[in-house]
Amino acid sequence: MNKLTACILSIALLSLPGCSSLLEVEPRQSIDTDQALATPEGIRAALFGTYSNLKAQALYGRDLLAIAEALGDNTVIINRAGGRFVNEGQNVINNHLGGWGTYYYTINQCNLILKALPESTLPEPEKDTIEGEVKFIRALMYFDLSRVYAYEPGVSVPALDKGAVPLLLEGIDSPEQVAYPVRNAAGEVYAQIYRDLQDATAKAPATGGPNRATAGAAHALLARVALYNQDWSTAVQSATAALASSVGRLAGNSEYVAAWRANGNPESIFEVLFNSRQESLGVNNSLQSAYTTIGSVSQASSLLASRPTPLPPATGWGSVVPTPTFLGLFTTGDVRRQLYQLGLNRSNNVIIECTKFLGKSGTIYMDNVPVLRVSEMYLIRAEAAARLNQLVGAAEDVNRIRTRAGLLALTELDSQTKVLTEIELQRRLELAFEGHRWFDLKRQGRDVVKATGNVSYGDTRTLAPLPNSEILANKNLEQNSGY
């Protein structure tokens, strides 16, 4: 009988491992990496996957705007959302911008698409346009990573500088490729961003914006990157090229407020699209909710007309609001002041809020996010020209923004200092709550002066902390000073 048992066991032993199909289970909601980019459809889907990351809360979904504003000096935090933004507003250490993983995830997606493109069966023209779009996105990611986590070239604090961010340009999709990179120098990262954007200006499509990357968007981004890099002539050239592209137009004075009430801003050169209801980040994580208690465009206008008693319920948190000082910078007749109005009651606070994001898509808690727009291009060109001492052109551009806002053109902009001061003021007013001010101060090595305590430029709180898990996982990576 033991023989029989042994016999059965040995037969089974021999036969089971041979039945490879016995243990075959194929995943259905994911696919094998090797097949993912093998077809034209696969590459197109991966491209959409890359764009969709821009909507992440940590990126343009909210934080690159709202947290940046909370860190900076335009805003004060009203604690009526259970402490949301309060620590960022007070610049408490470790409360900062983030998104490290999402940036590198997107970069890897770009790298994988770029690797797959040459082999792909896509039509040649489409290969080019996809390459252009992907390089634009990769450049945008490296630029945002750099300004969140590192010093801009030329304004580094040497004692604290641990380098910019690691540059990874090869797609990674197997365990063997896993890399433990060091932080590259800021110059190297910027050089790569330039290369990508130069390729993008050549290859990205001329049309299809602003929700997709275009050649115009690549020029516009290059203009901003050059400005941060104090490369004034490139900034002037690129801003000019961006303005010459057919994507986006300067909204006139009479349509300025309407432009901020429309789902898509006519000024947008590149604008992250939130398309369907399921893409809304909801009350807790949306830009609208961070800035205002008001629920919709129509509610905003009806509140302007009359404020009923009792007020309608607040639908957003409205935590990040303008300081009185900031509101005081607007002068009489400035159409942009109309984008700030008294909100609704939350936590016994009724206060003036920014209404640039109001659920304009028609879905509450969901707005498209302008990343690059025409007004910024004029202001970049003005600033870069002023730095190059081309004061006439600079004055002309900044006055274009002034007059459009309903202000008189300034005639006494006769020194570099005066021009730059006016440009800074107009940048602050024009681009407020779009996440610029914190980075504008940082790229110039300036202190952030605010009621809850100043953040001087030498303070380690200027840079965001790298995720602690990243420091633990990669011994080659140095944490920013002070964390």
Added chain:
Amino acid sequence: MNRIVQIGLCLLTILAGHAQAQDETITGRVTSAEDGAALPGVNVSVKGTSSGTATGADGVYRLNVPTNATLVFSFIGLVSQEIAVGSRTAIDVQLASNVRLLSEAVIIGYGAAVSKKEATGATSNVRGDAITNLPLQSFDRAMQGRVAGVQISSANGTPGGAVSVRIRGVGSITAGTQPLYIVDGVQLNNRSDGGATANTNPLAFLNPNDIESIDILKDAATAAIYGAQAANGVVLITTKKGKAGRTQVGFNAYTGITEPIRTLAVMNTQEFISTRIEASSTNRPTIPAETIRGNVLAELGFNRDLSDAEIAALPTYDWQKEAYKTGIVQNYEVTAQGGTDKTTFYSSLSYNKQDASLINVDFRRVAARISLTNKINDRITTETSLNLSSITQRGPYGGAGGSLAFGAPQYSAPLILPFNPITNPDGSFYGLPASGVVMPGDLSQNVIANANFIKSSVVSNQAVGNLTVTYKINDHLFVRGLGGIDFRSLKGSFYGDPRLSDYFAIRGTLTNFLSDNLNYNTNVTLNFSKSLNKHSLSGLGGVEYRSDVNEGTSLNAQGFPSPDFTTANAAAEPSSVGGFWTGVKRAAVFGNLRYDYDKKYLFSAVLRYDGSSRFGANNQWGLFPSLSAKWLLSEEAFLKASPVVSDLGLRASVGSTGNDQIDNFASRRLYGLNGVYQGNSGTGPSLLGNSNLRWERNVTYNVGLDYGFFGGRIKGAVDVFRRISRDLLLDRSIPATNGFTNAQNNTTSFITENIGEVINEGIEWEVTTVNLDRGNRFRWETSFNVSAIRNEVTKLSEGVDVLPGDLTVRVGYPLFTNVAVPFAGVNPANGRPMWYDPNGNLTYLVRTADQRPLGHNDLSKYFGGLTNTFTMGGLELSVFFQYDYGRTAYNGQEFRLADNAGVLRNGLTYYRDNRWTTPGQITAVPRPAENRTELSGRVSSYQTAGRFYQDASYIRLKQLTLAYKLPKSLLESGKISGVRIYAQAINLLTWTEWTGFDPEFLSLGGNGNQGIVPTSRNYTFGIQVQL
């Protein structure tokens, strides 16, 4: 499988026939050993022949037998007896029920059982009657404190909620740590689904009262037969089977209440206002006190000129009282069982309902069960059982397992500012958005309204069934085939009522999900046993296959016309849909060989070859052997006659088991879905994969001693074990720069690799003593068990001492080591909190990089239970204590309740009473400060984890039962054969230093005890009637 059938058929041909001669006539009567009643239909046969007969209605039999024959008396459900005829002509026999036998036997897997004496492995047993009628919905929870080496903790206090069962410590870091559950041979899928809506427990499908016995295989000696699924131990559940004889019908009902164990002492309105003024003053030293007072009153929604007398007159509302309430427990069941010698049955139908101590959270189960045993002929027996259950669980807003949702009553009730009323004077809820009234404070939702209006539920319909066919080839050999199915469908629904603040703007939301899990398993075993002189050999060999597929769909829709419409078709806008599919297949061959010499020296060997689709193409198959031996000293001549020692056996085992509880596709390189853009679905890389992935391998060494003294008056076992868990499936964190971490689609950068090692070593002691035995008049029995376990992580990835992403996992420390920047108390000079930097210096700054082990961890050092049972006639009192010692846990709830009005949430009076107020004061509670920080500069929040670690040890009077069995004399008139009345209290008393709701919880999802539904206390009263 075909091959096995062929072999089986071959075996039929080797059956031998027997010749016989008839010489004498024997007569006699067979009666029940329990009540002396006649047993009809008992099979009486002559051993080694095919001749035999059955007893008549009066239990009498008559049979012609050859000389020197041996008679075999057998009946299903009763212990067979063999009696040598000798020279007798009349033989009366009493047969005992084999329930007793079952409890003394050790189930060792695949239907095989050996007597407790012969078991060579470390096993423990819980008898069904020990857990009968406990108001607990699943048997795992009922086992708590009753088995040495098995630590059971409820994840939270939801009835029928998830339970963690750790057999001999935690042997895995990232893979599963739960044992394999097998009900009547069917391997269950015990994944807890539907967590966001309600906390489900797949083991709740079985009414614990239907359980005959639970056997727990703790070491590799026996568990290795389940190979790659056995590393965390195996729990074998045997359900009740019918007994032949008159059909017995039983009714059982209990009902009672459930209530919160404790609520927290929070500040009243006046205390909150004054503390808030202090906090505000701290951060505004230059502003006049009057101005601050006015500002605080204004921000709280009061007139800024309120006088002190007016403040003193403000009311305080008790939100906890409205959230944590007394609920109802109900259980009703009917059972019927009986049968003939050919067929027996057991059937039951039960209804169970239990409320949590949190309002509108409950559990309702209807369960039906049938078990049939049929003897087709002498050779073929079929057994089948089918369990059907439908469970409806209403869950709290935010989920039961830890919620930080402001709208969740279990989280927010103690935090809402105390001057906010709960209802308006007309009884409607206060502060709903439509009223225009906004509740002051961070928590501006009326959580009691949430609890009443939100409809959150999961319906789990489950069917677990099997068919077993046993074919007896001859006296030494039988083939047994089992097919089992474990099917579960979940219907979840969450309706966010449009009247509530979270859903007002979107006019209501509805999420529905449907998922089902189909798990089927089948195995065929060939079993044998043969004795020759003093040598006995037995064992089994078999093959097995299991497949588990889980799929589901979900939808979300928004925009409901009114709260009366709650179905998806009423929604104005569908918002999203979802779907998933996943599956795993396993296959194995296995065998067990047991040998003993003279019932003194016993040996057992197990070998299993296991394959799983989860593992890398290069390592799909693994081999799991074990060896064990036992020396029964009490059978040796020098002890056999001992009046003291009645049982003494020394056991030793070594063996290997595996763990494959990882994601089904962890070994694969995958591209998954990644958001949508411009109306197009996107994709992105989701997993790096690892084609070399293989089993986690546990090697367990065990030495044990089974003892019994004074004829079993004292008995028990001591076991010492060392469990080395190697090749642990660790997610080796790789830098996010590699592009696999994406918060958007929840991917993180890791490669699952076999790199970790964890050692658990411990000692377990079980003892049962009969302290006093005066027969029926008085009996006092005590059972005690204690386990001590030491856990240590001995290896992580090459050159890595701390698991990136989880600081609690570090080489040289136990798992769940508490890590933080150590708190150094409050600077007596200025009331600011201080911490120790890595050099031991005091600092005001908490740096992430300075986090380090605090010297304690979240694992218990000792745990166990103590039961005392007193019987006096029909009266029985059972007192069960359960204890857990040496665990230091993070009190995340207190983390939120220690702000001292630094934010607009209420907090504990403890922190107010002990706050720093005057220079020189020594205290651990900092001065109140707005936003729990200093005004400016590089500052850290006062609110850091290091302040909130607490000793979570406890001793608890877990169960107190008083039962009375009506004497038979009172029942004679009717047809009632037994009545038992009982009263029970669960969690009656708890001794602990823990200051939260309850020390029994598991930190699932990193929120600690924040927002979990706490454990409750129950009182029940019941009656059991037997017809």
